[in-house]
Amino acid sequence: MSFVYNKLMGGKEGLTGFILLALLVLVVFPLCLDLFRLNLVGKYLTYAFPAISLVLLWGYGGILSLGQGIFFGLGGYGMAMFLKLEASSPENTAIQSTPGIPDFMDWNQLTELPWFWEPFGSFAFTIAAILIIPAAFAYIIGAAMFKRRVGGVYFAIITQVIAVILTILIVGQQGYTGGINGITDLRTLNGWDMTSDYAKYLFYLINCALLLGVIVLSRFILTSKFGSLLLAIRDKEDRVRFSGYDVSNFKIFVFCFAALISAIGGAMFTLQVGFMSPSFVGIVPSIEMVIFAAVGGRMSLIGVVYGTLLINFGKTAFSESFPELWLFLMGGLFISVVMFFPNGLAGLWQDYGHHITDRFKFITRLFKRKESLPLDDTAKSELAN
């Protein structure tokens, strides 16, 4: 019990925050929003996965990655490839010159399925690939960088460059990837209609459950000795190294874990939005993810979820009316948060939140009074039953 309370939830404060978030996404949103908006929130919540990954990586580990879009994209594309293959059955694509392959391949004069697409016909393989490939790719990048002690700005720039290269590759290799349009027209999952209302609710709930699960798992990591070590590495890397730790292994691990989380978000994005394209892989989305984390509070697993939601609501509201202004506004917001509120929304809540919670103290007081009352007879007999 104390393991769950302290290690998975992060004590009283963590538990309260977790329950409030769970209530918001599992109860309040589904009850208050129509399906269109709920689906939109579901999409936003998939961005919270890479934002959470940045809490571990950047907030605690001090490793700024400007390339989380890489892993979000890999996860998303993995799922999209599976769905696209299903959508491209010979019956569905009978009018193509080569039936049975995705439409964009046919348009690009491909006459057979490329070898690396083949295994994505299997759902089990796809899930495994989403969980393994991004993490393995992160391992390669991480081992190459951290073993050579590349860090700080250099690491940030290199991740950024990799994100650019990946985007260029996807856009350039149209016949294999769907190019700039991405992989579209995804309708069924194992023969089951993904666009139905029921499916949308279900995906939304699965997404929330995974998000909450990721928060719990991340909390476990951060409350373990590993979490203290991450902070220690961020502050005094040499001291950690000369205390007998192989620092690079810790950085590689947290980078891989961050990639894994981001990839799950990407896969859920594809399922809920129904397509995947390079515009969720490159520089802009990767930097946006950092902004979500910064605004929400890069030291707070829960805060970044609110940060992600807030910015995306703002983006939707604003970019409809003033699309040109939005980028400047977001840039300005980012700079002011970093300069004036380094702990983001979570920091504000910690500093000023008690003004609000104090008003609601009466609720806890109500409960307390009930508890301290001696049980009357009816209550006792109820308990006995």
Added chain:
Amino acid sequence: MSTSTDLTLAIEDLTVSFDGFKAVDDLNLYIDKNELHVVIGPNGAGKTTVLDLICGKTKASSGSIKFLNKELTELAEHEIVRSGVGRKFQTPSIYENLTVFENLEVSYPYGRSVLGSLFFKRDQNVIDKIHEIAKEIMLDDALDTESALLSHGQKQWLEIGMLLIQDPQLLMLDEPVAGMSVKEREQTGDLLKKISKGRSVLVIEHDMDFVAQIAQKVTVLHQGKILAAGQMEKVQNDPKVIEVYLGH
């Protein structure tokens, strides 16, 4: 030079050059079991560089460093630490965002692998050990204090404690009393005497009074070379030493 000895540390013909500048030049230095050895020397003499070489922070250009007959120059930093060498940095190097307790816990020599640290359990052994060390470094009342709030001297002690908890065979301290008050210096002197029982200690120091208080053997370093070595009194009266170091 693969002679087996019962020395804790045997440094032979050690040289490191930075772009042709020899910061440590053909150095020989031996430290016995249970010896408290002090290295003194003017600024830029190469004292810190010697520690950097021993703990693997800087790679030697040539020469050998044997710790309990094990060659260190080939090993990675964390392997050197794990074989029993602890090093305190010249400026206190602690984790300011963690409490004193957490600083010591992070330094506890179990759970040093990724998985080990994820599943590390704060059991009674760990807690007892941390309390024991905290008492030794006079910080047992400050276990829950965020270490950024400690005084400069306390930070130095905390870093010493972080090394002690690993129970190293060779403890190397770079200017442990720099920036300390007179009283703190005395307490640190007592602490050093206590912790040098059962292990070898290599101290780098500027403060002559402090050296006189603790030292058994002193080596004077100058421009990367040994100028004099031996008992404190003898060294203090050496004309060469007086000229380059004690004279001013």
